[in-house]
Amino acid sequence: MNTGAAAIYLAQVRSELSDLPPGELEDVLQDVGGHLSEVSAEFGTEPTIGQLQDRLGTPRQYAEELRTAAGYPPRTGPVGQSHKERLDAGWNALRWGLIAATVGPFFIAVAIFAWSRRETSFFGLLGFGILFAAAFFGVVALRGNDPKVVLDTPQGTRGATTVRGWIDQIPPNIRHELRTIGQPIWWVARGMIGAGGFFALFGAPAVTVVGAFAGAAVSIWMGRRTQQDGRWLWYVVPLNVVAAIAVPAFLAAAYMGTSFGFLNNYQPRHGGSAYSPPDNGLRLNGSPVTNVYPFDAQGKQVDVRLYDQDGNPIDLERQDCAETYQPGQHGTTSNQFPQAVIVPDENGVVTNARNCKDTTKAPFAPPTASPTPTHTPTPKPTVKPTR
Incomplete structure (x- = not known):
């Protein structure tokens, strides 16, 4: 069984003789394979391509010798x-x-x-x-x-x-x-x-x-x-x-x-908005929070500034007209909520800065005011004076 350099050499000889009829080609290659096995065994270890070529000549030369010995015509390409x-x-x-x-x-x-x-x-x-x-x-x-x-x-x-x-x-x-x-x-x-x-x-x-x-x-x-x-x-x-x-x-x-x-940067092929999670900002149950609308106990919307437990401001990117048409001039983020957002026109778009308007009104109905808890005053103990 020929392996390594002998197998490569045999494959090259097969290529040089590929124009022969299939049956005759296999008979010739069977004899060549046996010869290569004998030559390889003489080296003691597996020979290299160079060693085989030094001993037998190049695959083309070896194939030409076989053609001459067997009486096959020289290798040619297509007719003419x-x-x-x-x-x-x-x-x-x-x-x-x-x-x-x-x-x-x-x-x-x-x-x-x-x-x-x-x-x-x-x-x-x-x-x-x-x-x-x-x-x-x-x-x-x-x-x-x-x-x-x-x-x-x-x-x-x-x-x-x-x-x-x-x-x-x-x-x-x-x-x-x-x-x-x-x-x-x-x-x-x-x-x-x-x-x-x-x-x-x-x-x-x-x-x-x-x-x-x-x-x-x-x-x-x-x-x-x-x-x-x-x-x-x-x-x-x-x-x-x-x-x-x-x-x-x-x-x-x-x-x-x-x-x-593959997943995070998925872009729709036919329009629509592409979801790309922001690196910074607030999240609620895995979804990004783009604005916060605070309400007091009576259901009235109020303005607040938010900070975390260490006193760091909780900032979100501004979405108002100033930031849209003059980015960076008034600060790109703010921790004052609710943040102003652009009011779209009747077509749902804003075409220029002159027509741009902001609003801080919540885009949903105010929540029902929570009932004010009543507390029954605890009677104070009566202390009788002593004589």
Whole structure:
């Protein structure tokens, strides 16, 4: 059984021979796998990609030797396509893939880190639009070639060599765990964070939760699909980049208790008022108190100033005409109650400062006056004078 570098080498040989008939390809690969197992055993420990290439040549060279020995024709692209056209197709596909994996995730990252701003949805949609459009054009640029054609380009070869070098630094047992356990977990996390983040851009908590679970299912399907059709890499790799940005950001926000504003910063899509609890002010049973209307025992409204047990004024933000049209000039808060509020006109709005009027009258009927308690005087004891 080939693992680690041998498995990577075998997969690359499979890519080079992918134009062979399926039955013949499997027969050839079975022989190659046996040969790789024998060569790997000679090293005593699991060899690296570099060691295998020093011994057997590059996967392409190894595949060409197999073609020559078995009498198969040289690898070609679609009918009538030259080698240069094949390389051009590989470079164009790689370029679109790089755009999908960088430009799209960049705008999505901007949307993630500017979650509370109004332009969040715009940047998010722009990022996803660029990502999927570039991925689509990358697949089209292949022109019918095998997706591994990008590795034939100088840029693709250098990138693949760098990635293989990083992989070789990981111990074999950890690589095995990452493939068998880490990969499915990543698929689920990628789908939930990606889809959940997309729907959260529109401020719908319930839809966000449902979309996250649906995204996990789609992500697993895409992961399986990618193993069968390499063209899906143009979509999966950019989504992996997005998830790599979103997952740490989501965990950091959850740790700090902000939850990206999924619930606290909910903004209705079709008008209406958005509820955003104030950081300061009074609350009653969890709801904000914006004004206080004091009444005396006889049910008469009175003016008071409120202080807490330490003598600190209990201030609320002023809501009168002066603060609305000349903010900050008369003090933004006051502890005098009831506070003056703006009287709306017959249309429920105030259009300018000249028409603005204040009122301190309670917007509800005065409470019923409490009956005045009567007390029967206690008779004083009579003291008789003594002689």
